[in-house]
Amino acid sequence: MSAPVLQLAGVTRDHRQGEATVQALRGVDLTVSPGELVAVMGPSGSGKSTLLHLAGGLDTPTAGRVVVEGRDLAELSAAQVAAVRRRSVGYVFQDLNLLPSLSAVENVALPLELDGVRGGMARRAAREALEEVGVGALAGRFPDEMSGGQQQRVAIARALVGPRRLLLADEPTGALDSTTGEEVLRVLRARCEAGAAGVLVTHEARHAAWADRVVFLRDGVVVDQSGPAAVAESLLPAGGAG
Numbered sequence: 001m002s003a004p005v006l007q008l009a010g011v012t013r014d015h016r017q018g019e020a021t022v023q024a025l026r027g028v029d030l031t032v033s034p035g036e037l038v039a040v041m042g043p044s045g046s047g048k049s050t051l052l053h054l055a056g057g058l059d060t061p062t063a064g065r066v067v068v069e070g071r072d073l074a075e076l077s078a079a080q081v082a083a084v085r086r087r088s089v090g091y092v093f094q095d096l097n098l099l100p101s102l103s104a105v106e107n108v109a110l111p112l113e114l115d116g117v118r119g120g121m122a123r124r125a126a127r128e129a130l131e132e133v134g135v136g137a138l139a140g141r142f143p144d145e146m147s148g149g150q151q152q153r154v155a156i157a158r159a160l161v162g163p164r165r166l167l168l169a170d171e172p173t174g175a176l177d178s179t180t181g182e183e184v185l186r187v188l189r190a191r192c193e194a195g196a197a198g199v200l201v202t203h204e205a206r207h208a209a210w211a212d213r214v215v216f217l218r219d220g221v222v223v224d225q226s227g228p229a230a231v232a233e234s235l236l237p238a239g240g241a242g
């Protein structure tokens with residue numbers, strides 16, 4: 001079996017809120033292998049975003065280990081963690097964060113260029129990523145010349161550009177109509193089939209139905225994990241998700 005792309009082992013994250021300490025995650029174990037898409041569900045405040053931030057090296061655990069492609073993030077320097085984030089992790093935020101002064105293709109090429117990929121090659125990869133999410137024709141447009149849904153697809157292309165092995169998506173379909181939302185899930189799914197590992201935070205059962213497994217969080221604890229059969233039975237609406 002291939003080595004996991006992501007491993008969380010006994011991960012706890014405490015946040016201070018004034019005098020009190022909130023345990024956003026408590027002793028979470030999670031392994032995601034190449035080819036797997038895992039959905040994370042749970043009520044508001046259960047720790048889903050905290051889990052994604054930790055997996056992407058945007059936050060550090062209070063206890064436990066976060067290992068990405070065999071590297072324990074706690075053992076790396078800040079610069080090395082930043083390099084893991086740029087090269088290995090594709091992160092689709094709820095917040096779009098496109099740079100307004102750059103065109104779609106320039107926005108998508110930026111992470112590659114920051115990582116030293118030459119301009120022409122970065123833009124070629126960016127065009128491919130835009131095609132993949134169905135907005136190849138909008139490569140030259142600026143963010144304020146696109147609809148919210150189109151901007152979201154550009155943001156998704158930026159998260160997916162290049163050979164990223166860990167894809168982290170936080171409600172990636174938020175601003176998209178349901179057909180476009182499904183297309184984006186299809187792209188995420190296809191990337192996982194091609195060898196990436198994916199974690200998808202979602203409130204929607206029909207989106208979770210695209211995953212191989214669903215992890216349920218409550219008050220920072222994994223309360224249940226369902227395999228593919230259970231996902232299909234409990235979540236798929238009549239007709240299925242494809």
Ligand SMILES: Nc1ncnc2c1ncn2[C@@H]1O[C@H](COP(=O)(O)OP(=O)(O)OP(=O)(O)O)[C@@H](O)[C@H]1O
Pocket residue numbers: 015016017022023024042043044045046047048049050051
């Ligand atoms: N930076 C922070 N400082 C203090 N408390 C925080 C911080 N980030 C998260 N928390 C707390 O940690 C808990 C988990 O938050 P988190 O955002 O991970 O939940 P979530 O499941 O993603 O919620 P939602 O579905 O509403 O986005 C909550 O009680 C939240 O208030």
